[in-house]
Amino acid sequence: MARLQQVLVPILAVVIFTAFWELLVWANGWPDFVMASPSDLPAAYVRFADLFLIGAWETLWRTVAGLLLAVLAGLILGMIMGFSKIARDGLYPLLVGFNAIPKATLVPVLALLFIGQHDFNTVMMAFLISFFPIAVSVSVGLSTLEPEYRDILRALGASQVTIFWKIALPKTLPEFFGALKVSVTLAFIGTNLVEIVSPHGRGLGALFLSGQTNSNYPLMFAVLIALAILGIVLFYAVVMLERTFAGWAERQAT
Amino acid sequence: MSQVEIRNVRHAYRTKAGPLPVLDGLEMSVAEGEFCAVVGPSGCGKSTLTRLVAGLMRPDQGEVWLHGSKVTSPRKTVGMAFQNPVLLEWRTILENVILPLEIVAPSMPRRDRVARAEELLAMVGLEGFEAKRPSELSGGMRQRASLCRAIVHKPDVLIMDEPFGALDAFTREDLWQTMRALRQAEPFTALLITHDLRESVFLGDQVVVLSGRPARTQRTMRVDLPADRTLDILFTPPVAEMLHILRDEIKIAQGRPVETPAAGQG
Numbered sequence: 001m002a003r004l005q006q007v008l009v010p011i012l013a014v015v016i017f018t019a020f021w022e023l024l025v026w027a028n029g030w031p032d033f034v035m036a037s038p039s040d041l042p043a044a045y046v047r048f049a050d051l052f053l054i055g056a057w058e059t060l061w062r063t064v065a066g067l068l069l070a071v072l073a074g075l076i077l078g079m080i081m082g083f084s085k086i087a088r089d090g091l092y093p094l095l096v097g098f099n100a101i102p103k104a105t106l107v108p109v110l111a112l113l114f115i116g117q118h119d120f121n122t123v124m125m126a127f128l129i130s131f132f133p134i135a136v137s138v139s140v141g142l143s144t145l146e147p148e149y150r151d152i153l154r155a156l157g158a159s160q161v162t163i164f165w166k167i168a169l170p171k172t173l174p175e176f177f178g179a180l181k182v183s184v185t186l187a188f189i190g191t192n193l194v195e196i197v198s199p200h201g202r203g204l205g206a207l208f209l210s211g212q213t214n215s216n217y218p219l220m221f222a223v224l225i226a227l228a229i230l231g232i233v234l235f236y237a238v239v240m241l242e243r244t245f246a247g248w249a250e251r252q253a254t
Numbered sequence: 255m256s257q258v259e260i261r262n263v264r265h266a267y268r269t270k271a272g273p274l275p276v277l278d279g280l281e282m283s284v285a286e287g288e289f290c291a292v293v294g295p296s297g298c299g300k301s302t303l304t305r306l307v308a309g310l311m312r313p314d315q316g317e318v319w320l321h322g323s324k325v326t327s328p329r330k331t332v333g334m335a336f337q338n339p340v341l342l343e344w345r346t347i348l349e350n351v352i353l354p355l356e357i358v359a360p361s362m363p364r365r366d367r368v369a370r371a372e373e374l375l376a377m378v379g380l381e382g383f384e385a386k387r388p389s390e391l392s393g394g395m396r397q398r399a400s401l402c403r404a405i406v407h408k409p410d411v412l413i414m415d416e417p418f419g420a421l422d423a424f425t426r427e428d429l430w431q432t433m434r435a436l437r438q439a440e441p442f443t444a445l446l447i448t449h450d451l452r453e454s455v456f457l458g459d460q461v462v463v464l465s466g467r468p469a470r471t472q473r474t475m476r477v478d479l480p481a482d483r484t485l486d487i488l489f490t491p492p493v494a495e496m497l498h499i500l501r502d503e504i505k506i507a508q509g510r511p512v513e514t515p516a517a518g519q520g
Contacts, residue, residue: 148340155308156357156407157328166353170344248344248387 032217040218041225048219051207052226059191059203060230062119066126067187067234071180074131078138082168088139099132103190107197118202122194129190130183137179141172174249177242184234188227204230256319257443258284258307258411263316265302266468276302277313278468284460289437289444291454293500294464294472295508300447303469304415307445308332321410330358333404333442337416339396341388341403348384351375351402358407374402377439378432394425398432405440412444418453427485430456434483451500452488455479461496463503473503 018038025037032040081088110121153163195205204223211219260282266273276299284290305311306318309328318325341350351371378398418426448454454461458477465472
């Protein structure tokens with residue numbers, strides 16, 4: 001019963017949302033060049049099936065690549081800031097400042113630095129936009145570790161490395177996964193930003209752009225929904241990882 | 255030879271307002287296999303004492319000796335337990351108890367580690383809870399598991415910083431008895447920081463009263479009670495008298511200047 005509920009409730013929510021959208025377009029009598037309705041989308045998917053598959057793959061792999069870089073850099077930065085107060089004092093303003101810059105402004109900078117390297121630029125943007133939450137959460141997790149947790153191993157003469165692997169890292173995992181969930185959606189924004197803004201782009205973003213150029217509204221909305229689905233897939237992939245590696249932090253519902 | 259020897263230890267913390275002395279002329283000696291309870295007013299530096307004995311800190315002056323060698327860094331022969339059981343939530347109870355063995359005896363076969371942990375868990379009444387997570391256990395049970403972890407590697411000295419402080423009165427008394435049972439089965443030297451005078455007398459072979467901050471040894475009292483004590487002994491006249499003396503000592507430690515001599519040195 002509980003499992004059934006877990007599957008049915010989300011499906012029902014999607015159905016209600018779609019029906020509401022369809023109703024909204026129908027009630028207002030909007031033509032599809034103002035706002036496409038869900039019933040317009042299947043035709044768009046069928047007609048551009050090849051482009052959707054290629055675009056989705058390009059968007060997905062570049063987002064995941066950027067995300068992996070963000071995890072790596074975020075972990076390293078977070079560890080440095082978590083263990084050293086000097087590093088924390090020095091790096092925080094820089095990181096916050098960098099994070100405050102609208103990333104759209106960095107597209108031309110990247111494009112000039114690495115001319116023509118479209119894949120590289122896209123991965124870089126996905127990385128730049130998504131590493132910040134990971135770095136902050138890991139550093140906070142490490143710097144707020146209760147001294148007693150450290151002491152139970154330190155009193156036995158364990159090295160800092162051992163303490164990190166056995167205590168600090170696993171204890172920080174719930175915060176890390178929380179941040180990763182935020183980063184997943186951010187990384188998609190980064191990828192799409194470059195895909196849409198840069199000329200001769202690839203991926204779903206470029207498909208969206210060509211829909212706009214051709215005033216093909218159903219295609220544009222179909223791209224948006226495809227992006228949403230990719231985002232959901234990747235998000236739940238992270239949730240699965242979280243259950244595997246930090247499932248202990250989940251409390252039984254009472 | 256004494257197992258724990260503290261000689262004229264002084265220590266101060268550096269704060270913004272200048273040095274804050276917490277220990278000043280601390281003297282203490284605990285014989286092998288002896289249980290020493292340390293009581294004193296709150297904030298008098300008792301926790302600092304545990305960190306010094308564990309080698310997690312070095313005193314500004316004076317010396318701490320463990321088993322005939324001077325303590326300069328942490329060593330594998332101590333066990334620690336705190337008021338917070340600090341169990342690792344991502345490990346089962348069994349894996350929590352095994353943790354020190356992973357550091358102290360990395361070559362010990364897994365089978366032996368498990369057997370050792372299971373033996374201890376059975377001793378404290380946690381048989382059948384080996385595969386549970388800490389979050390599934392009550393506070394008293396968690397503290398029992400924490401005690402098992404503290405002695406799983408057969409330390410020479412067990413250092414405890416108010417391990418029963420956060421438990422309700424009945425659970426606490428249960429754990430006192432568990433503590434005594436553990437000592438019967440596994441001889442170890444123990445240093446217990448507590449603010450519960452009944453606990454100090456019931457568990458201790460000697461009770462050390464620390465003065466208010468900066469703490470020095472204000473009084474050392476031997477507890478001459480039979481080794482196989484039951485909780486009933488707490489209601490006998492000799493214990494009442496000891497508790498009375500200790501109570502007076504704490505009052506002195508809390509209120510009057512530290513130079514005031516304690517009544518009836520003994």
